Amino acid sequence: MAKRSIRDLDVHNKKVLLRVDYNVPISKEGAITDDKRIIETLPTIRYLLENDAVVILVTHLGRPEGKVVESLRLDRVAQKLSTLLGKPVRKLDSVIGPDVTEAVAHAKPGDVLMLENVRFLKDEKTGSEELAKSLAALADVYVDDAFATAHRPDTSVAGVPQFLPSAAGFLLEREVRVLETVTTSAKRPFVAILGGAKVSDKIGLIKNLLTKTDAILIGGGMAFTFLKAMGYGVGFSLVEEDYLKVADEILESAKAQGTRIVLPVDVVVTAEIKAGNPHRTVDIEEIPADQIGVDIGPRTIEAFTHETSNARTIIWNGPMGVIEIPEFTEGTKALARAIASNKEALTVAGGGETASVIDALGLQDDFKHVSTGGGAFLEYLEGKQLPGIEAIDSAD
Numbered sequence: 007m008a009k010r011s012i013r014d015l016d017v018h019n020k021k022v023l024l025r026v027d028y029n030v031p032i033s034k035e036g037a038i039t040d041d042k043r044i045i046e047t048l049p050t051i052r053y054l055l056e057n058d059a060v061v062i063l064v065t066h067l068g069r070p071e072g073k074v075v076e077s078l079r080l081d082r083v084a085q086k087l088s089t090l091l092g093k094p095v096r097k098l099d100s101v102i103g104p105d106v107t108e109a110v111a112h113a114k115p116g117d118v119l120m121l122e123n124v125r126f127l128k129d130e131k132t133g134s135e136e137l138a139k140s141l142a143a144l145a146d147v148y149v150d151d152a153f154a155t156a157h158r159p160d161t162s163v164a165g166v167p168q169f170l171p172s173a174a175g176f177l178l179e180r181e182v183r184v185l186e187t188v189t190t191s192a193k194r195p196f197v198a199i200l201g202g203a204k205v206s207d208k209i210g211l212i213k214n215l216l217t218k219t220d221a222i223l224i225g226g227g228m229a230f231t232f233l234k235a236m237g238y239g240v241g242f243s244l245v246e247e248d249y250l251k252v253a254d255e256i257l258e259s260a261k262a263q264g265t266r267i268v269l270p271v272d273v274v275v276t277a278e279i280k281a282g283n284p285h286r287t288v289d290i291e292e293i294p295a296d297q298i299g300v301d302i303g304p305r306t307i308e309a310f311t312h313e314t315s316n317a318r319t320i321i322w323n324g325p326m327g328v329i330e331i332p333e334f335t336e337g338t339k340a341l342a343r344a345i346a347s348n349k350e351a352l353t354v355a356g357g358g359e360t361a362s363v364i365d366a367l368g369l370q371d372d373f374k375h376v377s378t379g380g381g382a383f384l385e386y387l388e389g390k391q392l393p394g395i396e397a398i399d400s401a402d
């Protein structure tokens with residue numbers, strides 16, 4: 007059922023509790039290395055400010071597991087937001103309590119406040135009604151723009167909207183609209199490209215996509231469990247022995263449903279996963295017993311590129327090779343470029359590593375949509391209900 011949009015919620019002059027996901031990567035030196043998740047919420051914040059709202063931001067950062075961890079305080083995040091927004095952001099040192107209540111009481115329309123890291127409270131993870139009510143008491147309405155946390159039943163995500171009128175912010179709305187389109191009304195051919203390390207992480211995803219797509223292209227470490235299940239020797243490549251049977255079942259089920267599963271025909275192999283180590287391309291019939299498959303080869307790149315150029319809907323999750331080593335990123339880069347160059351298709355990518363590759367290549371604007379979600383993106387595509395979306399009021 008459609009959820010209420012921020013456009014259809016009366017936010018004028020209201021105190022708005024805005025849940026965002028500013029769980030951004032931070033370097034050892036303490037610098038924010040990727041601010042995409044902050045930037046993507048600016049339209050919602052600006053809209054609220056134009057409507058003379060008081061914006062009270064709630065986010066988590068890292069996994070403090072219910073206690074105060076100094077390095078996970080939000081000062082730097084608030085500073086970054088302030089720079090991007092071009093106005094002061096008042097960062098508070100607690101999540102709830104008298105100081106917060108007082109700061110909120112004195113806030114004026116157009117003020118931006120940020121509560122301390124909500125995961126400093128263990129009740130964020132318990133679905134505590136008490137914490138939900140305390141947070142709700144700070145505001146008149148609740149807006150959720152934290153798509154990347156939508157798969158978590160956390161108190162500030164799923165609990166607070168039980169006690170306030172709620173709506174989806176522009177980012178959450180856009181993420182959900184795109185995923186809804188690909189899962190319910192994708193233009194054909196619909197091609198999914200899946201990579202990454204493990205089959206076990208992505209079984210639910212593959213099974214659900216089998217029912218919707220025309221073809222699933224599988225690269226990355228995941229491909230070797232499938233290749234082994236088909237009887238190929240894969241040397242020391244990553245294989246999940248416990249999942250050979252599942253891989254077999256998936257291949258059978260694909261056949262029965264008429265969905266093509268396209269696997270690599272050649273791979274890059276090396277004796278050791280290490281920068282500068284010798285490596286070469288072999289056909290999959292010829293993977294040496296003492297070598298590891300670390301990337302897709304040129305013939306596979308060509309075949310995958312051909313598939314993507316014909317598609318009208320493309321979703322991509324997971325690198326095609328061991329992207330931590332520059333030499334083994336060729337397949338992933340080639341695929342990213344191939345997908346980005348298809349301007350006829352709805353091109354959607356998601357996943358932490360996947361999004362960072364796209365950013366590193368400067369291709370973010372060449373995709374129709376790069377999700378801010380990893381787990382939430384995958385769970386939506388697995389066909390699961392996300393608590394963070396469920397909790398938002400329905401559209402009238």
Ligand code: ADP
Nearest residue numbers: 202203226227299300324327328357358359360
């Ligand atoms: P995302 O974060 O985009 O969802 P994943 O976390 O599923 O992607 O996968 C990323 C990981 O997959 C990387 O750490 C990469 O090294 C690993 N990977 C890709 N190909 C291989 C391979 N052939 N062997 C081992 N690991 C691989």
Ligand code: MG
Nearest residue numbers: 357358359380
């Ligand atoms: Mg990852």
